[in-house]
Amino acid sequence: MPSNIPHRENEINQLSSIIAPALRGYHPNNIFIYGTCGTGKSLSIRFVLNQLEDISRANGSEVKTIYINCKMKKVADTEYRLFAQLLQEMGVHVPDTGLPTDVLYRNFFEKIDEKKRVVIIALDEIDSLFKKVGDEFLYNLTRVNGELKRAQLSIVGITNDLSFLNNLDMRVKSSLGEEEILFKPYNAMQLKDILQNRIKEGFNEGIVEEGVINKCAALAAQEHGDARRALDLLRVAGEITERLGDPKIEEKHVDIAEEKIDMDRVVETVKSQPRQSQAVLYSVLKLSNNGHTRVLTGDVFDEYIKVCANNSIKSLTQRRVSDLIGELDMLGVITARVISKGRYGRTRDISLAISDSVLEKVEGILRTRFGD
C-alpha cells in the first residue's frame, strides 16, 4: 500500500466527508463505489477507513471498520462465509460449516449491538457475491439499522460492474445507493505519474529509463487505464532485468514482461483447473491442432469422451462440458462465441485464445497428463 495516492484526492475527500460523521457517533450514509478495475477504488476506501480508525483511536470514539473482499475464495464468496468473516473481524470465531446461516446472522447482530458504536463495513467486489447468491444478504444488511438498538451500521459497496446497481432490488438499491462515487479510469499521463511515484520508492535512481515508464503507461492505458497492470508490468520488467543481470530497465524488458505476465496467468489457471476441465481444454487443443477450422461444442464433447476413455476418467454429461467450455472462456484460455448455423443448429464456435509460445507450454502440461 503506497503512502500517497496520486490523482484520487477528489474521491478521497468525498469519501472522507461522507464517512466523517462516524467520528461524532452519527450514522454515515451508505456508499456505493464503482469504477473499472485498477482505478484505485479499493486502495482509496482502505486508506480512508484506516485513517478513520486512527483518528477514532486518538479521540476515543467508538468506530469499527471492516474491509472484506467478497471475491476471495474460501473467505467471503458465499453468504455464510461473508457473515463468518464479519464475525471473525469482530473477534468471534465461527466454524466453517455445521451451523445454520441464520444463526450466524443473529450472532452478528448481537455482537455489533453489544455496545454503542459505529460500524462501517466495506464489501469489495460485491457484484461477484451478488451473482452467486442474489441480493438477500444485501437486503438483510441494509435493513439492520432499524433493528439495532445501540450501534449504527454503514455499508460501503464496491464494484467494477457499472450496471450492478440496476440489477438490485429497489429497496436495496435506494438504501445502498444513498451516496455514489464513480472512479474514472486513469489516463496515460496520470499512469505515468503513478509509476514515477512508485519508482521513487521502489527503485534506485536512474535504473528505469524514461521510455519504460511511457511504455508501461501506454500499455495500461489501452486496458482501460488499469493502474495495477501498469505497476505489474514495471515490477515484472524489473525482476526480469535483475535476473538477466542488466544494469538498466529498458523497453525490451517491458516487452518480455508483458509476454511473461500473460504466460504465467494462463499456465497458472490451466494448472489449477480440475482434471475434467483440463480434459476439455485438451480436447479443444487437439481438435484445433488437427486443423479443424471451426471447433464446435459437439466436436469437443466427442473428443472429450475419447480422452476420458483413454485415461479411464469418468466422463461428464454434455450439459456439464458445455458449462466447462463457458468457464474456460471466462478464464480467457479459449474464446467461445455462441453462433447459430441456422438449419444446422446453435452452438459455440470455439478457438484458442492464447499465443503460440504459451500454447506450447500448455500443451506440454496437458500432454503429460493425458498422453495421446
Add this chain to the structure above:
DNA sequence: AGGTATTCACATGAAACTATTCTCTGAGTTAGG
C-alpha cells in the same frame, strides 16, 4: 419472388442429487470418588 414455418444442435435454467466436511445433541460408557 416473397413470406412463413420448421428444425437443428446445442444454449441456458432450475432443481435435485452426491459426497465431504463439520457442528450439535443426547444416549450410553467409563473412571474416580
Add this chain to the structure above:
DNA sequence: TAACTCAGAGAATAGTTTCATGTGAATACCTGT
C-alpha cells in the same frame, strides 16, 4: 457424578446429473403472381 465417546441429525459447499425450456437463422414449404 462428571467426563468422555460415539452415532445420528442437520448444515454448508462444490460439483454434477436430470429434466425442461429457449433460441437464431438456414432451409423447407407454401403462396400468389
